[in-house]
Amino acid sequence: MSRRIWGAMALVVVAMVLPAQVExxxxxxxxxxxxxxxxxxxxxxxxxxxxxxxxxxxxxxxxxxxxxxxxxxxxxxxxxxxxxxxxxxxxxxxxxxxxxxxxxxxxxxxxxxxxxxxxxxxxxxxxxxxxxxxxxxxxxxxxxxxxxxxxxxxxxxxxxxxxxxxxxxxxxxxxxxxxxxxxxxxxxxxESACYTAEQEILFADGALPIREAMEALREDLITLTPDSTFDALQLQPNLTYSYTRELRDAEHTLVVITARSGGQLRLTLEHPVINGEGRIVQAQTLEVGDALVKADGTLDAIVDLQKTPFFGKVYNLAPVTTDRVSNILVAQGYLVGSVRFQNDEVGYLNRIILYRSIPADVLPQVERP
Structure with missing residues (x-):
């Protein structure tokens, strides 16, 4: 059975007042x-x-x-x-x-x-x-x-x-x-943001710290293609829709994730990360022995996890695309979710994003209110 991207999500039934015009x-x-x-x-x-x-x-x-x-x-x-x-x-x-x-x-x-x-x-x-x-x-x-x-x-x-x-x-x-x-x-x-300023996001000409990208208003973001599979991840040029940054320095708790290769992610507790099972989870739920997913699909085992206080500003961004898979981008060389996953109205936690040979009839169903 091919491994496919699991992107079926329940429709949001709550209508809120939001700006009608794209501009x-x-x-x-x-x-x-x-x-x-x-x-x-x-x-x-x-x-x-x-x-x-x-x-x-x-x-x-x-x-x-x-x-x-x-x-x-x-x-x-x-x-x-x-x-x-x-x-x-x-x-x-x-x-x-x-x-x-x-x-x-x-x-x-x-x-x-x-x-x-x-x-x-x-x-x-x-x-x-x-x-x-x-x-x-x-x-x-x-x-x-x-x-x-x-x-x-x-x-x-x-x-x-x-x-x-x-x-x-x-x-x-x-x-x-x-x-x-x-x-x-x-x-x-x-809503607020997730990355510290030095965390590098992949753009068309290479990785760039998110603060520098925001200051330069970089639009040439790189994300997964909508039809990517776990066995055949493909990157595509995308466009940046928005950047967010906190106005003032503030106290945060960060998860510092170190992988066997020496790679490291520094994220706020709730930041969405793709784990080795193809699930999108909050950074704070990861454990030593779990794996991060590199941009080429290889797994990198987590060897150390530390929670540490951080005082400063955190940042985030979103691509213009709205489908789930092309909202997976590359930070520090690893697959993570964009800000659009941060407050997914049907609950992103533990949702299967990179479908890994699991029959549809055993997938967890989204609970409705």
């Missing part, structure tokens, strides 16, 4: 750089703040819940809350969750990969959803705001929550000195 994406990246939250905890706090403000400002009462009809892992069916509705507010004005208007659904999208969902009462008496801790996204998403629904609008000004999340107002400055008594909209969702 708006660089603007969103710029906004996210300014509105940078460098830790998962900070992103989680932003999401929880948005949920609480949505409930208190726009829903108003715990009994306003509607039945989604979806099964709850804690029994019964899941209940959610609508901030507004599309008929009278199609652009999401005044919404803390975006134009989906579904408060708990938006929080799950931002914080977790897909999976069984439980619910319980929060401290204000509203039903709140949760999932198992291991389903949390390695890099939570968090909403960023503007004065109009279109981030590309010349009149759109960026808005920020209170620096201490002390109230539900939005401000024109990050220091919370200039309240914005104006309409507001969710303009998109941000």
């Amino acid at each position: 708006a994406q660089p603007l969103l990246l710029g906004r996210c750089t300014v509105d940078n939250l460098s830790t998962s905890d900070a992103a989680k706090q932003r999401v929880e703040w948005a949920r609480k403000c949505a409930l208190n400002q726009n829903v108003g009462h715990p009994r306003a819940a509607f039945n989604t009809g979806l099964s709850s892992a804690s029994g019964g069916t899941l209940k959610d809350y609508l901030e507004s509705d599309l008929e009278r507010n199609s652009v999401g004005e005044g919404s803390f969750t975006g134009s989906s208007f579904q408060v708990n659904t938006a929080a799950m999208f931002a914080l977790y990969n897909a999976g069984p969902t439980s619910q319980a009462l929060d401290t204000d008496g509203y039903l709140q959803w949760s999932r198992d801790s291991w389903r949390r996204k390695g890099r939570p998403l968090y909403p960023t705001f503007g004065t109009t629904s279109d981030i590309a609008d010349d009149g759109n000004r960026q808005l920020f929550p209170h620096k201490d999340l002390a109230n539900c107002r939005l401000y024109f400055d990050k220091e919370s000195t200039e309240p914005a008594f104006t309409a507001f909209h969710v303009n998109g969702y941000c």
Whole structure:
């Protein structure tokens, strides 16, 4: 049986407000750089703040819940809350969750990969959803705001929550000195990055440290071809879609992975890596004796793993292609996932990417909420 790329993934059922125009994406990246939250905890706090403000400002009462009809892992069916509705507010004005208007659904999208969902009462008496801790996204998403629904609008000004999340107002400055008594909209969702500055990514003329590549705005990225197999990996010229970099230095924990050949990767804990079984896993789940995969398909056994503190900026990038396999790129000579795997909405952890002679009927199935 030939070894094929396993790329079948369940469709995402959550619709969130994101820029409609392709040209708006660089603007969103710029906004996210300014509105940078460098830790998962900070992103989680932003999401929880948005949920609480949505409930208190726009829903108003715990009994306003509607039945989604979806099964709850804690029994019964899941209940959610609508901030507004599309008929009278199609652009999401005044919404803390975006134009989906579904408060708990938006929080799950931002914080977790897909999976069984439980619910319980929060401290204000509203039903709140949760999932198992291991389903949390390695890099939570968090909403960023503007004065109009279109981030590309010349009149759109960026808005920020209170620096201490002390109230539900939005401000024109990050220091919370200039309240914005104006309409507001969710303009998109941000996430943070994964590589340290010196880690080398493969481009058309060779490997280049990711910081240098970003500063030079290098577009000539090299990735796997969409039809690559584990036995016949092929590289292709691709194009860089985006770079991300944290605005400020921050504390991180890195996994330093050393292979038998002497090669080494330095990544944040959640960075997606292809292992010797053709699976994409978080760097923190690797063990001594596992293997990394080189660009030519040969395996390089891991001989040492260390977790180490790091203070500084981390970086990431994504190609223009969106299929799973051509989002595998080469870092330090090894196959790793791009930022598009980082928050895969159906849960990338342990998904088989490089299909290795495993019958389809024994592959793990994606759980739906």
